[in-house]
Amino acid sequence: MGFSKKAIERLTLYHCILTHTVAERDFVSSAEIASLLKFDDSQVRKDIAACHIIGKQKYGYPVSELKTAIEKTLGFTKKKTVFIIGAGNLGSALIKYTDFNDYGIEICALFDNDPQKIGKEINGKMVYPMSKLTELTAQYHVKTAILTVPAQQAQNVTDVLVKSNICFIWNFTPCVLKVPENVVVHYENIISGFLQMQHEF
Amino acid sequence: MGFSKKAIERLTLYHCILTHTVAERDFVSSAEIASLLKFDDSQVRKDIAACHIIGKQKYGYPVSELKTAIEKTLGFTKKKTVFIIGAGNLGSALIKYTDFNDYGIEICALFDNDPQKIGKEINGKMVYPMSKLTELTAQYHVKTAILTVPAQQAQNVTDVLVKSNICFIWNFTPCVLKVPENVVVHYENIISGFLQMQHEF
DNA sequence: TAGATTGTTAATCGATTAACAATC
């Protein structure tokens, strides 16, 4: 239900711990998770409780149950079909990023207006011209687009996405986009992450 | 000037607006910025005040002054030399990501243990073996490493980074890392961004 | 002048932390 953005971020990190750090164990305590991430342990317990997982006093939480619960809560288990708009460096890198599959994200095609790229495949996925977008969005029931076009084209392409009934735009460009009320833009502000890190001591 | 992570993220977005959306104008109001980002306008005014920029009643804030002020405040103007650890798909994509330059980030080399990659250049930057890391970190006064190795190697490589006196690890792997007190890890949790977006309506 | 917009204080809201009884 109402998970805050920060809660989602924390749960994703707990999932990383369950998958990589304590994968081979049966139980993990809130204190252990908290200490790895430098979080408060009651924070961890609250987050876990929100996933309806009940711990065992003296042992902690069952690793594999908790992992499954987070996957369900955050929707990893639900297949999400997405398009990449812009088959440049970043778009090409993302199509090769295999970790997406672990989270239920399936990139089904790329779009670009460069004739050099159209009709070719990148990592087994076809690059289509932008003119095919509306048709294919409907055909594949795609709700989400990953936007990796050059900054100058970001708004124009966004307008096309909106017309094609895309409702989530995962924006990797450094542009703020104008969209109607019913469209969600997520600013994947990679630079902001770097700056946040540098401002810590 | 303790800017919170959220404040840094907002300022980065204001900077995008100043650079792309209203670049050719002289003034922009807090209400305009707020409406583009769906923020509260007093929030925007507070953030701007924290950058020591004074607005003009009836006009708003001077675009180019504000842009420069954000750049100074967030440290875009300070050159940051960084290494990429792991010359795979993601590492190779990031080295080609030219937007970094706009924020003062200069990637000066890559590191990998694959003999196929060592000694070659990617986008004009040399790929060195991990064994050279300590030496080159000292030589170039590098404080930050971008971690893009496969998950299984993430902790081992982190231990090497720590020994080499790296103090900021920009972590693109899906692993939670054990580091000493004085080392900052930033989890660049790309998936979390996607999930946050999908949980909005 | 009237209207628009800032700068800032006070009020509200939500998130984090502390504390501790329950219990395995």
Next chain:
DNA sequence: TAGATTGTTAATCGATTAACAATC
């Protein structure tokens, strides 16, 4: 049993929003 750990309530803290006087 004693010790460890959960689950949860209450207290604290910080961030966001509302409101409005100042002023160009």
